[in-house]
Amino acid sequence: MTKNTFDSIYKTLKERILKGTYSIKMRLPIEDDLITEFDSSRYAVRKAIKQLANEGLVYSVKGRGVVLLEHTPQTQQFNLNLGELSGIHTSEPDQTFDYQTALVSFDQIIVDQALSQQTAFEVGIPVYAIKRVRSINGTRAVIDINYFNAQLIPGITPKIAKTSIYDYIQKTLKIKIAVVKRLLRVDSALPVDTDNLALGQNNCVGNMISIAFNDSGRQFEYTESHFIPNELAFTQLIRN
Amino acid sequence: MTKNTFDSIYKTLKERILKGTYSIKMRLPIEDDLITEFDSSRYAVRKAIKQLANEGLVYSVKGRGVVLLEHTPQTQQFNLNLGELSGIHTSEPDQTFDYQTALVSFDQIIVDQALSQQTAFEVGIPVYAIKRVRSINGTRAVIDINYFNAQLIPGITPKIAKTSIYDYIQKTLKIKIAVVKRLLRVDSALPVDTDNLALGQNNCVGNMISIAFNDSGRQFEYTESHFIPNELAFTQLIRN
DNA sequence: GAGTGGTCTAGACCACGGT
DNA sequence: CCGTGGTCTAGACCACTCC
Numbered sequence: 001m002t003k004n005t006f007d008s009i010y011k012t013l014k015e016r017i018l019k020g021t022y023s024i025k026m027r028l029p030i031e032d033d034l035i036t037e038f039d040s041s042r043y044a045v046r047k048a049i050k051q052l053a054n055e056g057l058v059y060s061v062k063g064r065g066v067v068l069l070e071h072t073p074q075t076q077q078f079n080l081n082l083g084e085l086s087g088i089h090t091s092e093p094d095q096t097f098d099y100q101t102a103l104v105s106f107d108q109i110i111v112d113q114a115l116s117q118q119t120a121f122e123v124g125i126p127v128y129a130i131k132r133v134r135s136i137n138g139t140r141a142v143i144d145i146n147y148f149n150a151q152l153i154p155g156i157t158p159k160i161a162k163t164s165i166y167d168y169i170q171k172t173l174k175i176k177i178a179v180v181k182r183l184l185r186v187d188s189a190l191p192v193d194t195d196n197l198a199l200g201q202n203n204c205v206g207n208m209i210s211i212a213f214n215d216s217g218r219q220f221e222y223t224e225s226h227f228i229p230n231e232l233a234f235t236q237l238i239r240n
Numbered sequence: 241m242t243k244n245t246f247d248s249i250y251k252t253l254k255e256r257i258l259k260g261t262y263s264i265k266m267r268l269p270i271e272d273d274l275i276t277e278f279d280s281s282r283y284a285v286r287k288a289i290k291q292l293a294n295e296g297l298v299y300s301v302k303g304r305g306v307v308l309l310e311h312t313p314q315t316q317q318f319n320l321n322l323g324e325l326s327g328i329h330t331s332e333p334d335q336t337f338d339y340q341t342a343l344v345s346f347d348q349i350i351v352d353q354a355l356s357q358q359t360a361f362e363v364g365i366p367v368y369a370i371k372r373v374r375s376i377n378g379t380r381a382v383i384d385i386n387y388f389n390a391q392l393i394p395g396i397t398p399k400i401a402k403t404s405i406y407d408y409i410q411k412t413l414k415i416k417i418a419v420v421k422r423l424l425r426v427d428s429a430l431p432v433d434t435d436n437l438a439l440g441q442n443n444c445v446g447n448m449i450s451i452a453f454n455d456s457g458r459q460f461e462y463t464e465s466h467f468i469p470n471e472l473a474f475t476q477l478i479r480n
Numbered sequence: 481g482a483g484t485g486g487t488c489t490a491g492a493c494c495a496c497g498g499t
Numbered sequence: 500c501c502g503t504g505g506t507c508t509a510g511a512c513c514a515c516t517c518c
Contacts, residue, residue, distance in 0.1 A: 004506065044507065056419060060486085061418075061484085067457040206425075217266050228426075233423050236422040238419070244486090246487080301504075302505060304496085485513105
C-alpha cells in the first residue's frame with residue numbers, strides 16, 4: 001500500500017498524530033529530526049508534511065515549526081475529505097446504508113442554445129440526458145440530472161444508467177476522470193424535485209452542480225444533483 | 241506583487257492560459273522548455289504548474305505533458321477563488337453590492353455540555369455568543385451565529401461586532417487566522433431563521449459551519465452562517 | 481543570535497505514454 | 500524506443516520566530 005518514501009513518512013506521522021504521540025507539545029518534530037529518523041531527504045519529509053496540512057491536521061509556521069491543529073471527536077467530521085469522485089457522503093459517515101437507483105428518464109438530444117448556456121456544451125453536439133433518483137435507506141434523497149457528451153462518452157444505455165455510468169466510463173471505455181469542478185447552491189424546489197424527492201414539508205433542495213473533465217482536458221459531463229435537506233454535508237478547508 | 245520566482249512563472253503562465261496562447265495545442269510547453277524560457281530551476285517551474293492545477297486550470301499527465309482544461313465563459317464561475325477568509329462569496333463575484341450588518345444579540349456565556357457538543361469548545365470556558373444579520377442590497381440574506389473562545393479572543397465588544405470582528409482579531413489582537421474548516425449543509429429553517437431572514441416562501445436555509453484555528457493550532461471560533469436560498473454559491477475542486 | 485520553515489538550484493533515476 | 504512528468508537526493512541561502 002505504501003508506495004513512495006514520502007507516502008510512508010506521511011502515513012507514519014498521521015498515525016502518530018491521531019494516536020496522540022505529539023499532542024503534548026502540539027508540535028511535530030523539526031524537519032531535520034524527521035530527515036534523520038526516516039533516513040530520507042528534506043524533499044520527502046516536506047512533501048509528507050504538506051499532505052498532512054492539506055488534510056487539515058497540521059499547519060506550518062516559518063521560524064517556529066509545524067503545529068498540530070486541535071481535534072476532538074466533534075471536529076472529526078470536518079476531516080472527512082471529499083476526495084471520492086463519484087459520490088456524496090451522508091452526514092453519518094461510518095453508518096452502512098442502503099443505496100438504490102431508479103431511472104426516471106433517458107434520452108439522447110442535441111444541445112440547443114439554452115442547454116448550451118446551462119451546461120457549457122457546444123450548440124449542436126449530441127448528449128445523453130439522464131434523470132435518476134437515488135434512495136438512501138428507502139428515502140428518495142437525491143435526483144441526478146446528467147448530461148454526457150455523446151461523442152466523448154459513447155454507448156450509454158438505460159441498463160448502464162441503472163447500474164453505474166462512472167464504472168462504464170472508467171472500466172469499459174477506459175477513460176480517466178481527471179478533474180471535477182463543483183458548485184454548491186441552495187435552490188427553491190422545482191416540479192422535478194417535488195415530484196421525485198421525499199421533501200416532506202421542505203420546499204428547497206441542495207444543488208451540487210458538477211462538470212467533469214477527461215485527461216485530455218475535455219469537459220464530458222454536466223450534472224446537477226438535487227438533494228433533500230438535513231441529510232448531506234460537504235467539507236471545505238481554507239488555509240492562509 | 242510578484243515576490244518569488246515560482247510566483248512570477250505562475251502569473252505569466254496563468255495570463256497566457258486565460259489569453260488563449262496555449263489553447264490550440266491544449267498543452268503547456270514541457271518542463272524543460274519552461275526551465276529554459278524562465279531561466280530557473282525545475283523546482284520553481286513545477287511549483288508554478290502545481291498552483292495552476294490547484295486552481296483547476298491544468299492537469300498533469302505523466303508521460304504525456306500538462307493538459308489545459310477547457311474553459312468557457314459559463315464555466316468561469318467554477319474556477320476557485322482561494323484564500324478569502326473573512327466572508328462569503330456572492331454568486332456574482334465582480335458585481336459591486338451593498339453590505340450591511342445588524343447586531344441581533346451579544347452575550348458572554350459559559351460553555352455547557354450541550355454547547356460543547358455542538359461547538360467542540362471545552363465545558364466551562366467563557367465564550368462570546370453573537371448573532372448578526374447581514375443584508376446584501378437591502379435583503380436580509382445571512383445570519384451569523386458566532387461563538388468565540390473569550391480566552392483566546394478577549395475584549396470583543398458590541399461595537400466591534402457591529403463592524404468587523406475579523407479585523408479586530410487580525411489587526412488589533414494581531415492573531416493569525418491559520419486554518420478554517422467548513423461544513424456545508426441544507427437545513428430546515430428554524431425560528432431564528434424565519435424571524436431574521438428574508439426567506440419569502442422558502443422554508444430552508446443553507447448552513448455553513450466554520451471552525452477556525454490560530455497559528456498555535458487552537459480552535460478559537462465556531463460559527464454557523466445560515467443563508468437564504470438562491471443567492472450564494474460555493475466552489476469545490478476534486479482531482480484524481 | 482540561534483533555530484526553524486520557505487525558496488531555490490543542479491542533478492539523478494524511475495514510471496508512464498505514445499511511436 | 501524516446502519523451503515526458505513523478506520522485507528523490509544534497510546542498511545553499513533567505514525570512515521569520517523567539518529568546
